[in-house]
Amino acid sequence: MKIEIENVTLGYPQRHAGPRLLAEHLSFAAPEGELVALLGRNGVGKSTLLRVLAGVRRPLKGRATLDGTEIAAMAARERARKIAFVTTEQIAAAHLRVDEVVAMGRAPYTGWFGTLAPEDRRVVGEALERVGMSAFRDKTVESLSDGERQRVMIARALAQDTPLMLLDEPTAFLDLPNRYQIALLLRELAHDTGKTVIFSSHDLSTAIELCDTLWVMTPGGVAAGAPEDLMRSGALNAMFEQTPLSLSSEGTVKLNREALHAVRIESDADNETGRLLVKTVERCGFAIVSETAGTNVAAEITILPGNGGFRVSGTDNKTTAFAADFHEIAALLRQLAPLR
Amino acid sequence: MKLKFLLFLLLLAALAAADTLIGSTGFVWPFGSGDGIESDMARRILFDFRLPKAGVALLAGAALSASGLLMQTIFRNPLAGPYVLGVSSGASLGAALFLLGLPMLGNAGIARDLGIAVSAWIGAAAILLLVTAVSVRIKDIMAVLILGMMFGSAASAFVDILQYFSSDAALKGFVIWSMGSLGGLSDGQLLILAVCVAGGLLLAAGSVKSLNLLLLGEGYARSMGVCVGRVRGVIFLATSLLAGSVTAFCGPIGFVGIAVPHIARMFFRRADHRILLPASVLIGADMMLFCDLISQLPGTDLILPVNTITALLGIPVVAMVVVNSKRGRMM
Incomplete structure (x- = not known):
């Protein structure tokens, strides 16, 4: 399973002007079976890149491909069997139960009424087991904490049984222990199941510590590589250009001040x-x-x-x-x- | 779950029987031993007047409630409904344009009935599109609601202007229509209504899986293989059919569409549309029959418009939902 970005331009069409460009001429490939963190500052286009990879939006130019097939051109059902996506959308429905949400991940495999086959039930159970939420299956989603809810959404993505899993800021509202646990869970998923897991994040220390590959997105483009390679080449520091921050050699961020x-x-x-x-x-x-x-x-x-x-x-x-x-x-x- | 459905089904049977047997002329028992004229009279009241009326109440309640549920899910807005978002007013405007603009079509006939229905669908669909265009840009639930009400008021204002410029004959036809109630539908109208409601409900039933996935949000639904544009089109068609035809033949009936899905959620405590859709249809039919029953209780000469009863029953539910949603809970 090969994911490639070919000469992609990201941006938004604007009504009274030309499109607002976020990044141009992006070309890189995702490594298989690895945990990848997509880093970059607010507004640099991380979410847009993930949405292009997920196929829920088209790039302005260029193409994203999965095993040579253009993602945007895939039939919806076929794409849903290849790519799972955890977005930042909040669930607004009341009375929605945990196992119902996870079972929704089986949608690309069930019929028009969404009836689960025994095989579907088994996959749902395994997904809940995997994220440690089996005991919560009869609870409603609104009764869960932020961390538990994120686990449920990851279980739903797992139930979709896809070789590629994308997550848009899965650790955004979580406390420090939860952030590590979610990142660890994603790492296990990537390494044990051979899935490629790509998530966007602002949490540099977790990403450096646990990810196999980092994609550092700046207005100039995307630098890809192992955390240590990017630290050595200075690409990781490019995120902090024009800010008083810099990255120390241990991977922690420091505030630079000129001492008088x-x-x-x-x-x-x-x-x-x-x-x-x-x-x-x-x-x-x-x-x-x-x-x-x-x-x-x-x-x-x-x-x-x-x-x-x-x-x-x-x-x-x-x-x-x-x-x-x-x-x-x-x-x-x-x-x-x-x-x- | 099955028990609850059975309960509401029994309630439906009881209410339908009561609505048929009890009316403004009192209790009527057609199968009694009464001889000659009296019994014949009772039969005519029952089969020519009350039974069709109960049927219309059942269809209208089911249709409005289903359309409310569809709108709440599609707009991700617990306060959506055909009446509050102006869809009923749009349907009225469509019907008014037809009745006032084309009075030469004659006074009756299936062509006229069908014309009213089609123009009501178009009016309903137009307002639906407007509300969608707004809700794509504005995510605030209350803002969409207020704008929906504005669209509805604008549609009503257009209807007023139309009346002002209409000929006497056209106006008479329109006024008779606008006083519309559950009763007084011709056989042709009842047939059109039944076919439209059945069609709308079938379209809705075919979309339950997509509707469930849309509960997580559009991005999630897309990522799980839902063609959001197509589903939205189907749901719009269903909503226009359901809310449009009821408005075309019964006039605007408020607060059933918005309240009943919440009553269904309260009783069944589920979000799954495979349960909520039949539950809303059933409870909606129950509620409408009940409203019709108390709008014309025997013993008084008074016949209340069914509209006022639905408002009195529906508004407390809506108020509760507003309070809950302001506290952060959504649907």
């Missing part, structure tokens, strides 16, 4: 307290220096032995104050040089 003032720390800052002190000072917008020789050193901080307090001495007015915790240090530093 510096602070000298008087200690062997190798223990936990020392590391946290460095973090506090940096958070307040100060650089850390080891020599007082520079003219812009605003203060010196000493970790006092024993009680865990600190001494903060300003270099301008020669005042000395004592701080009991990091919160008080931050307050003192703000007085020395208000953060702009």
